[in-house]
Amino acid sequence: METLRQTLSCPVCLELFTPPVLVLSCAHNFCKQCLEKILQHQNCHHINGFFHCPLCRKVIYLRGRGIVGLLRNSLVESILEKFKYELEKICTQEKRQSSQICEEHGENMNLMCLTDDEPICAICKLFGKHEDHNVAKVSEAYNARKKAFIKKLHLVHKKSEEARKETEKLTNELTADATDTKVMIDTVGMGLLKGIWYRMAELQSKLHHDYSTKLEKLQVISNEAKASGQLYQQMETLLEQHENSVQFLQEDKKFKEKIEKVLEGKGSYQDPPKHKISMQQYFEELIRGINIKDYLSTACEEMLSSTTDISDTRQSECPAFVFSDESPDHHFCKEVLQQFEKSSDIKQDNFENAGPPALQH
Template identity: 45%
Template sequence: MEGLCKELSCPVCLELFTPPVLELPCSHNYCRQCIHETLISQNCTHVNGKFCCPVCRKVICLRGRGITGLKRNIFVENVLEKVKEEMAKIQEREHNVKSQTCRIHEEVLNLMCLDDDIPICSICKLFGDHNTHEVARLSEVYQGRKNSFIEEITRIVLKSETAARVSQELEKLQDQLLSTAEETKAMINAVGDSLLMEIRFKVSSLKMKVDKESAEKCNELQSALEDLQRSRRLYMKMKSLLEEHINPIQFLKEDKQLKIEVAKLFKDDRPLPVPKRDNISVGQYIEELIKGIDIKQVAISKADDLLVKVGDEYAAWSSSCSNVDMSSYDGLDQMIRKMMSSLTLKSSDANNSLSWECPSPYSTSGSSEESYSPEEVKVITIEKTSL
C-alpha cells in the first residue's frame, strides 16, 4: 500500500493527488492546483504559453486553451478513490483493534474486573492493580449482560406498547377537550351578543377563564403523554446500542449508563394515567354569564329566539335541581347543546359580534380579541409546558 501511495502522489506537493488530476503530454500527472502554481512560478500566464514539466523538464505547449486544454486522468482518479477507501478501512480496523487492547500493557482485553466493572488484560490481573480483584472471562460477562439487556428491552417493549395505547386515548381526549372549549366560547359569544352592553366585560372575562381551564387541563394531558413516552425513548437508545455496537468493549462502556436509566424507569412505580373525560361545562359558564339577569325582561323582542330559549332551558334546569354540584351541570350541558344543534346561526352573526372584547391572556398584540383554533391552543399548551 505504501508503494501504491507513492505512485499516486503529486511530484510537486508530495501528497496524494487532489482531483482533478491532469496528465501532461510527457505522461506525468499532477494536481490541477499544483499545475496552476507551476505556471505562475514559470511566468506562463498566456493561453498559448509554454512551461517545463517539473519532473522531466520537457517543454509543454498550452495550444491556445490554457490549463483547461490539458488531459484529465480519470483512471488515476478512480484508483486514488479506491486507495482512499482501503486506507479508511485499514484505519478503522486498527482503531477497532486498539480499542480492544490494554493501554498499559498493550495486551488483548480478555478479562472483566468485577470489582471495578472494567475490561482488563491478563497482565493487569497477574501483576497490575487488579491482582487482588475478582475477575471473569470478558466473553462470558459480555454474553450474560447482553442477554440481560435483551430481557430489559423486551420488558420496555411491553411497557411502551401499553403506553402507546393510553397515549392515543389521551390524545383523543385532548382533541375533544379543545373542541369543547371552542364550542363553549362560541356559545358565550352568541349569548353575549344578545345581552345588553353592560355585560361586555363579563363575556370576555369568561372566555379568558375558558382558555385558562382548557390550557390547564391540556397541560395535565401533555404531562401525562410525556411520562408515557419516556420508555419509548429509552427503548430506542437501547435498541440502537444493541444493533450498532462495534465490539464488546463499546457495548460494556455504554450499557452502564443505560442500565441506570432503566433502573430509574422501573423505580418509578406510578400507575399509568387512566384516560377520563374531563370536558368544560358549557352550562356552568352560561349560568355565570346570565347570573342576576332577568332573561324575560332583557329579551324584549320575541325575535331573539336564542336568548329566549337559553332562558327557558336554564329555568327548567334550575327548577329541577335541588342540590347543584359539578355533576348536575351535565344535564344543563346536554340541554344547551341539543338546543344549539337545532338552531341555524346565520353567517352574518360573525360580522355583528361584539368588538369590545378584552384581549385574550395568550394574545401578544394587546389589541382586539384573538380567536385560537384547537391546533393553536395545543401549541400554546405545549410551549407553556416546555417553559
C-alpha cells in the first residue's frame, strides 16, 4: 500500500493527486493546481509559452492552448479513486479493531468490570487496577445491557410522546380559552358602550401578554419534549448501528445520566391550571365598579340604536339582559359566563386538531 501511495502522490506537493491529474509529454503526472504553480514559478504566462518538467527538465510546449491543452490522466484518477476507497475501508476496519483493544495492555477487552462499569482485558483483572473488582464476560454484559437499554428506549419514547401530546393539548386549550375570552370581552364591552372602551383595550393588551407568556412557557415545555425525542432517536440509532459490544457498552454509559434525567423529570405540563386563562377573572375586571342597571337595562336597545359609531353587525352580537331586583350583578355575571362557557365547549373540538393561531388585539 505504501508503494502504491508513493506512485499516486504528486512529486510537487508530495500528497495524493488532487484531480484533475495532468500528464506531460515526458509521462510525468502532476496535480493541475501544482502545475499552475510551476508555470508561475518559471514565468510561463503565455498560451504559447513553454516550461521545464520539474523532474526530468524536459521542455514542454503549451502550443497555443495553455495548460488546458495538456492531457488529463483518467487512468491515474480512476486508480486514485479506488485506492482512496480501499484506504478508507482499511482505516475503518483498523478503527473498529482498535476500539476493542485495551490501550494499556494491548489485549482484547473481553471482560466487563462491574465495579467501574467499563470493558477491560484479562491482564487488567489479573494484574491491573481491576484485580479486586467484580467482572463478567463482555458478551454477557452486552446482552444484559442491551435488553435494559431497549426497555429504557421504550420508556423514553413513551415519556416523550406523553409530554408532546399533553403540551399540544394544553396549547390548544390555552388558545381556545384566549379566543373565547377575547370574544367575551368584545361582546360585553359593546354592551357597556363607550364608557369601558379604554378598559377593554387594557384588558385585551393584558390578555395578549398573558396568552403570549403562557404560550411561550408551553413552547419551552414543548422544546423539552423535543429534546426527549432527540434522545430517543440517539438511543435508537445506537441500538441499531453500534459496531460492536464494547462500543455499545461505552456509549451506554454516556447515555445513563441523560436517560435518568428524562425518566425522573416531572414536566410543567402536569400542572394544567397555570397554563390556562381565567375568563371569570377578566370578566370581573371588565365590569369592576360598574352599575349594571345603568348600562344594561330596558333602555339598552335604545342606547345602542342611537350610537352611530358602533356597526350594526357588532350591535347584533351584544345581548340585551333584563334583571330582577335580586342581586343584578351576580345574576348578570352568572348568565353571561354561562353563555360564553357554552360557546367555549362547542368550539373546543375545533381546537384539538389545530395549532395556536396568532391572538389579535
